[in-house]
Amino acid sequence: MSIEATQVTRFFGSAPAVQRLSLSAPSGAITGLVGPNGAGKTTLLLMLAALLRPDTGTIKVAGLDPVTQPRQVHQAVGWMPDAFGTWDSLTCTEILLTFAAAQGLDDVTARERTADMLTLVHLDDMARTPARVLSRGQKQRLGLARALVHAPRVLLLDEPAAGMDPRSRADLRGILRDLAGQGATVLVSSHVLGELEEMVDGVVFMSRGRAVVPPGAGPADEAAAALGQDAEEPGAESGAGTAAAGGVVPVRPTPLRTSWRMRALNPERLAAWARAGTPPGAVLDPDGSVHLEVPDDAAAARILRQAVEDGVEVVSFAPVTGALEAAYLAMEEERA
Numbered sequence: 521m522s523i524e525a526t527q528v529t530r531f532f533g534s535a536p537a538v539q540r541l542s543l544s545a546p547s548g549a550i551t552g553l554v555g556p557n558g559a560g561k562t563t564l565l566l567m568l569a570a571l572l573r574p575d576t577g578t579i580k581v582a583g584l585d586p587v588t589q590p591r592q593v594h595q596a597v598g599w600m601p602d603a604f605g606t607w608d609s610l611t612c613t614e615i616l617l618t619f620a621a622a623q624g625l626d627d628v629t630a631r632e633r634t635a636d637m638l639t640l641v642h643l644d645d646m647a648r649t650p651a652r653v654l655s656r657g658q659k660q661r662l663g664l665a666r667a668l669v670h671a672p673r674v675l676l677l678d679e680p681a682a683g684m685d686p687r688s689r690a691d692l693r694g695i696l697r698d699l700a701g702q703g704a705t706v707l708v709s710s711h712v713l714g715e716l717e718e719m720v721d722g723v724v725f726m727s728r729g730r731a732v733v734p735p736g737a738g739p740a741d742e743a744a745a746a747l748g749q750d751a752e753e754p755g756a757e758s759g760a761g762t763a764a765a766g767g768v769v770p771v772r773p774t775p776l777r778t779s780w781r782m783r784a785l786n787p788e789r790l791a792a793w794a795r796a797g798t799p800p801g802a803v804l805d806p807d808g809s810v811h812l813e814v815p816d817d818a819a820a821a822r823i824l825r826q827a828v829e830d831g832v833e834v835v836s837f838a839p840v841t842g843a844l845e846a847a848y849l850a851m852e853e854e855r856a
C-alpha cells in the first residue's frame with residue numbers, strides 16, 4: 521500500500537478534525553475520499569502531503585514519513601488544493617517554472633516539464649498569460665499542471681474538478697487513469713459522487729474524522745479478491761478492529777462494483793437468455809431489462825457480443841450509475 525495512515529489524530533483547539541483514523545490506499549489505482557462537510561478530508565490530505573503535522577499516529581506515503589521526511593514527501597507527492605492560490609502577476613509558465621525549481625528540477629527539465637504540463641491541461645495558449653486573467657476552471661487546470669510538474673509518484677487532489685467544464689473534467693479523468701496505469705497512487709476527494717464513480721477504483725468513506733466502511737457496501741469477497749484484499753466487516757470503523765497480530769486494521773478502499781443494464785427489442789428473448797445463465801449472475805428487472813455485474817469494459821464487450829451471437833436484439837447496454845451515492849446516503853443515515 522502506498523498510503524498508510526495508522527491511528528492518526530489531529531485537533532484544532534479542543535476539537536478533533538481527524539481522530540484515530542486508519543486507512544490505506546494502493547499504488548496503481550485511483551481511490552476516492554468521500555464524506556460530508558467537515559468530515560476531515562482536507563485535514564487528512566494536508567497531513568499526507570506533509571503540510572500539517574498529525575498530533576498522534578503514523579503516516580507513510582510512498583514509504584516516507586511526512587513528519588520526519590517532509591522534504592522527500594513534498595518531492596514524492598503532487599498536491600492539488602481545492603482552491604489554487606496563484607501569484608497573479610506571474611504567467612502560467614513562470615508559475616510552473618517556479619514550482620519546478622522549488623522541487624529541485626534542473627533548468628532544462630523544468631522548461632520541458634512546464635511545456636508538457638501546459639499542453640496536458642490545454643493551457644498552451646495561455647502560457648504567457650498572467651494568472652490573474654485565468655477563469656476558475658483554468659486556474660484549476662493550472663493547479664493540476666503544478667501538482668504534476670515534478671512527476672510525483674503520489675497524487676493528492678482536493679475537489680479537483682470544481683469549476684472545470686465537462687471537457688476538462690473528462691480530460692482530468694483520462695489524466696488520472698493514465699497516471700494510475702503507470703503505477704502512481706491517486707487519492708481524490710470529491711462531493712460530486714456521480715463523477716467520482718466514473719473515475720475511481722475504490723472509495724474510502726470518512727465521517728467525523730474517521731474512516732468508515734458503509735453498511736452493505738463492504739467489499740464482497742470476489743470483488744475484494746480481485747483487488748488482492750481481504751473482505752472486511754461492513755460498518756467497521758478505523759481503529760475499531762484489531763488484526764490477529766494485534767495491530768490496527770486500516771480501512772481499505774471499498775471496490776466499486778459496476779452494475780450494467782441491458783435492454784432488448786424482445787424482452788422475453790432477453791429474459792430467456794438471462795435465465796439460461798449466460799452470462800452468470802444476471803438479474804431480471806420487472807421492467808424487462810437485465811442487470812449484470814460487469815468488472816470492466818472488456819467484459820462488457822464480451823457480454824454484448826455473446827448476447828448478439830445468441831440472438832438477443834440488444835438496444836442498449838450501459839452502466840447503471842448512482843451506487844456510490846446510495847452507499848454514501850446509507851452511511852449517513854446509519855450514523856445520524
Ligand SMILES: Nc1ncnc2c1ncn2[C@@H]1O[C@H](COP(=O)(O)OP(=O)(O)OP(=O)(O)O)[C@@H](O)[C@H]1O
Pocket residue numbers: 532533536537555556557558559560561562563564
Ligand atoms: N485551520 C483550522 N482551524 C480550525 N479548525 C479547522 C481548521 N481546518 C479545519 N478545521 C475544522 O476541522 C474539521 C474538518 O475540516 P476539513 O476541512 O478537514 O473537512 P472536509 O471534510 O475537508 O470538509 P469539506 O467537505 O467541507 O471540504 C471541521 O470541523 C473544520 O471546521
